[in-house]
Each structure stands twice: as structure tokens, then as C-alpha cells.
Amino acid sequence: MSRRIPIVPTIIVIAAALLMVRLGVWQLQRLHEKAALATRYAANVARPPLPLAALFPVSDDALFRRTSAMCLSVVHWSAEAGRTAAGTPGWRHIASCRTGAEGPGFAADMGVSQESSAPAWNGGVVRGRLTWAPNATPLVARLFGAAPASVPMIVGETAAPGLQPSAQPDPAAMPNNHLAYAVQWFLFAGVALVIYALLLWRRTRRARLP
Incomplete structure (x- = not known):
């Protein structure tokens, strides 16, 4: 039974x-x-705003604060989907910046355009709100491998030549x-x-x- x-x-x-x-x-x-x-x-x-160097090591507690940093030179560019401050969609151009003795490198969102080609901007002072740079690592790799360190990114209030300012991050x-x-x-x-x-x-x- x-x-x-x-x-x-x-x-x-x-x-x-x-x-x-x-x-x-x-x-x-x-x-x-x-x-x-x-x-x-x-x-x-x-x-009140603080220099990015004063916020290192950057943690989640510092996000959305106004900050600034000197981009001595652009190591490389990447293009991601984004929107302008007016809400127009396009390609937002993110520069990986070298800072030298000022501190570790950072990413800078230098604005949005309708083209994915890199803008003609080689560096300078970047002012805007602090967030994390997009992570291009696939989800599967993040689940089964070591996750790469998050990179701080300043969303510039002033765009690079030929670009429109990106929408500032909003909590x-x-x-x-x-x-x-x-x-x-x-x-x-x-x-x-x-x-x-x-x-x-x-x-x-x-x-x-x-």
C-alpha cells in the first residue's frame, strides 16, 4: 500500500x-x-560641491553630489544610449580620463549627439553630478566571475564641442x-x-x- x-x-x-x-x-x-x-x-x-579627489575612495554615499575634476587627457571614448537634458535620445559620449597625480582616473559623460563617432575633445575641467559609469560586463560573467570595480563618472554640465549636455542623474x-x-x-x-x-x-x- x-x-x-x-x-x-x-x-x-x-x-x-x-x-x-x-x-x-x-x-x-x-x-x-x-x-x-x-x-x-x-x-x-x-x-555644496566638492572636488572629486576629496571624495575618494568614492562610495555609494557620495553619488548625485556636484563635483569636479581635471581630465588631463582622454584614454579612450565609448558611446552609450542616452538622452539630453531636454529629453532627446541619442548617443552619449563617455570619456575615460587620466588624472595623473590628482588621483585615480574617472569617466566623464561629455554630452549627447546623433552620431556615435567620438567628439573632438581632449580634456579639461569637468563639472557635474557624480554617478557610476555604465558596466559593460555581461550579467553571466558578473555572476560567475570577479566583478570589475565600479568607475566614478561625472555627468558634465557643459558638453564637449558639437554635443548637447546629457541629462543630469536624478535620485x-x-x-x-x-x-x-x-x-x-x-x-x-x-x-x-x-x-x-x-x-x-x-x-x-x-x-x-x-
Whole structure:
């Protein structure tokens, strides 16, 4: 005679449901952490500017603050999708800058154009808000390998010749979808348990039939 409740499948389903609940709780924790970061970033927007060298080593606590640095020379250019301060889409041009004795290098968003070719700008003072440079490392490589260090980037208030200034980073635009993710994980756990309970009920019902 077969067992009324299978042991191994039940353990697997319960373990999976507990894992989903744990992920939902973690998303709720991230929700509160993101809210605290948003409050801190909003305060940074109103703080007086500081040179980038004074903010090293740069951490998340310094993001969205106005800063400035001297780009002694451009090591290389990269082009990413972006928008101007007026909201027009295009290619935003990011320079990897050498700073010499002033400190480690940094990235500078020097503006947006409709062409992906690099602008004619070889360096100078960059003033704007601080954020992180885009990370081109694939997600799979970041999951299974060592993640590269984040590079601070100044979004220039003044664009390079021939470009339009990029939209300045805004902490109000930072997404905070962790509550929705938490609800999804809790729903997944509930649905898994309900489906498994229905399967057990159906199995028991069939066993009782002649």
C-alpha cells in the first residue's frame, strides 16, 4: 500500500516554498535599504560641491553630489544610449580620463549627439553630478566571475564641442521595485503549495476509489 503523503516530493516542495519566502523577505529588506539610499541621495543633491579627489575612495554615499575634476587627457571614448537634458535620445559620449597625480582616473559623460563617432575633445575641467559609469560586463560573467570595480563618472554640465549636455542623474528616477518583487516571491510560494496540496488531494482521492 502506497504512503498517503510522499516524503521526498513533500520535502522538496516545502524547501522550495521556504526559499521563495526567504527571497521575498530579502526583497523587503532591499526595499528599506533603497528608501534610505534615496533619502541620502536627495540630501547629496543639495550639498555644496566638492572636488572629486576629496571624495575618494568614492562610495555609494557620495553619488548625485556636484563635483569636479581635471581630465588631463582622454584614454579612450565609448558611446552609450542616452538622452539630453531636454529629453532627446541619442548617443552619449563617455570619456575615460587620466588624472595623473590628482588621483585615480574617472569617466566623464561629455554630452549627447546623433552620431556615435567620438567628439573632438581632449580634456579639461569637468563639472557635474557624480554617478557610476555604465558596466559593460555581461550579467553571466558578473555572476560567475570577479566583478570589475565600479568607475566614478561625472555627468558634465557643459558638453564637449558639437554635443548637447546629457541629462543630469536624478535620485528621484532611481527605480525601487523591490515591493513588487517581494509580492511575486510570496505569490510563487503560495501557488506552489496550493498546487502541491491539490495534487495530494487528487492522489488520495484516486487511492480511495475502487
